[in-house]
Amino acid sequence: MKAYVARRYGGPNVLSLEDVAKPEPASHEVLVRIVASSVNSGDVRVRGFDIPKGMRTMARLALGWSGPRQPIMGTEFSGVVEAVGAEVSRFQVGDRVFGFPGGKMGAHAEFIAMPANGRIAKLPAGLSFEQGAALCFGGSTALHFLRQAKLRPGESILIIGATGTVGHALAQLAQHRGARVSAVTSTGNVELLSERKFDRVIDYKTTPLASLNLGFDIIADCADALDFKSAQRLLKPKGRYLSVAGTLKEMLAALVPGPHGTKMIAGPAAERVEDISLLAELAEKGHFAPLIDTIIPFPQLPDAHARAQSKQKRGTVVVLHQ
Ligand SMILES: NC(=O)c1ccc[n+]([C@@H]2O[C@H](COP(=O)([O-])OP(=O)(O)OC[C@H]3O[C@@H](n4cnc5c(N)ncnc54)[C@H](OP(=O)(O)O)[C@@H]3O)[C@@H](O)[C@H]2O)c1
Known part of the structure; x- marks a missing residue:
């Protein structure tokens, strides 16, 4: 599958489109074909190794020494379930979903595998894929x-x-x-x-x-x-x-x-499974509508990073994969 990867830390130009292995969903996982994702301050911080002095050695140990250990950024996504593992009953092929790999990242790709009981939920009917990708x-x-x-x-x-x-x-x-x-x-x-x-x-x-x-x-x-x-x-x-x-x-x-x-x-915010369904409910009832800054096609993902760090944006930069 195609994915944008950062093999070293640096500006948006370190991102390159590569062919990488398509994830195989385990028996407890769902495979999602990603329709939209976002580029946010977390992606920008990791890609650019924008870490305050005094924390850099610790951050290199956690994130990767000369480049991110997880080279595919992307903390949140929306998409369609492509396949489900043998033990999965919560989702079916064709379900519209959104999810939050959070610090694990990996959403700037064609597909992502997520534990079915993890930070993933059905996308409320009234919400677009673009909105779903900016909720979490x-x-x-x-x-x-x-x-x-x-x-x-x-x-x-x-x-x-x-x-x-x-x-x-x-x-x-x-x-x-x-x-x-x-x-x-x-x-x-x-x-x-x-x-x-x-x-x-x-x-x-x-x-x-x-x-x-x-x-x-x-x-x-x-x-x-x-x-x-x-x-x-x-x-x-x-x-x-x-x-x-x-x-x-x-x-x-x-x-x-x-x-x-x-x-x-x-301190870092907890990434809780329960919050994903709660956000779906709040969005469905109109209590929470993410502000979308721009929608940028996936092939131009480096431009989305540049926009996200521009200090000009309002809300979230969304990336449309298909
Ligand atoms: N603790 C955690 O777990 C956690 C999680 C997510 C994010 N964060 C951190 O939280 C911060 C915000 O994240 P974000 O994704 O919301 O970033 P963001 O979308 O870039 O928003 C930052 C906002 O700060 C405003 N701003 C910039 N300079 C300002 C100033 N001097 N005075 C007042 N407002 C100013 C900007 O508004 P204007 O354009 O109007 O100036 C901008 O809307 C980042 O530092 C991020 O790393 C922490």
């Missing part, structure tokens, strides 16, 4: 951080990076859970967010966050725009600062509680 990376990260924050209805949440993949999912899912959402973005995206009926849209280009005279129960920082110390000014007592974009430094700092009962939450 932002959606499951958002669900994780909302769970960690123990968001309660009526609480106020400031979301920095609200037109990003994760931030936009956070804004919608927090609003659905009854939070009062203040969405932060740059000038060019204010109109888009204003249409989404969040409680407040803040243009950080004209209103520096430090100048805000507001208090929040939760701050979700998807852009590394603040740190726990500077977030204190904007947090109510017992407030939670979600360092979504944080790294090991923030994970270590999060071990120390802040003043007035505040706390920082950081």
Whole structure:
């Protein structure tokens, strides 16, 4: 089968289209012919080895020394079941599905094999393959951080990076859970967010966050725009600062509680099987609609990587395989 592979770390030009072995589904697996996938900040980070100083040796051991050990990126996909293993009863050939290999990646290919009881679910009837391919990376990260924050209805949440993949999912899912959402973005995206009926849209280009005279129960920082110390000014007592974009430094700092009962939450989001069906349900009921930036044909996957890291995109870059 055809797949895009990165044999070394570097810019989008390290990606090349190769013939690789088509996966053989084991007895507990389904084989999916991929229709759409996404290129997101996770793909960009691994391909470019965009790892903060101090974590690079550990990252090379985890990801691969001079190039990614898993050379096929792609954390999420939608597609059609092509074959099922002998033990599989949950799916049938021809089912429309979406899934989240997450950190295992492998979705920038013609086919992927997934455990039938893993992070894969039927695609709700009203959803396109393009939407299905953009549900999981932002959606499951958002669900994780909302769970960690123990968001309660009526609480106020400031979301920095609200037109990003994760931030936009956070804004919608927090609003659905009854939070009062203040969405932060740059000038060019204010109109888009204003249409989404969040409680407040803040243009950080004209209103520096430090100048805000507001208090929040939760701050979700998807852009590394603040740190726990500077977030204190904007947090109510017992407030939670979600360092979504944080790294090991923030994970270590999060071990120390802040003043007035505040706390920082950081670290990699859990990739849970249950969240995939939950995202399908939320999308089907209209509570979560991923924002799609562009749809780029599979043969131009390096362009999708360039777009994803351009800092121009709004939402998720989707790749159409067929
Ligand atoms: N912890 C985890 O498990 C986990 C999981 C997924 C992602 N992440 C991390 O979370 C971050 C967000 O991921 P993503 O996929 O949502 O990225 P993304 O789609 O690129 O979104 C980032 C957003 O940040 C905004 N932004 C950039 N600079 C800003 C600034 N100075 N002030 C305020 N906003 C700014 C951009 O909006 P404007 O264009 O309006 O500036 C953009 O929408 C990344 O660092 C990623 O590595 C962590």
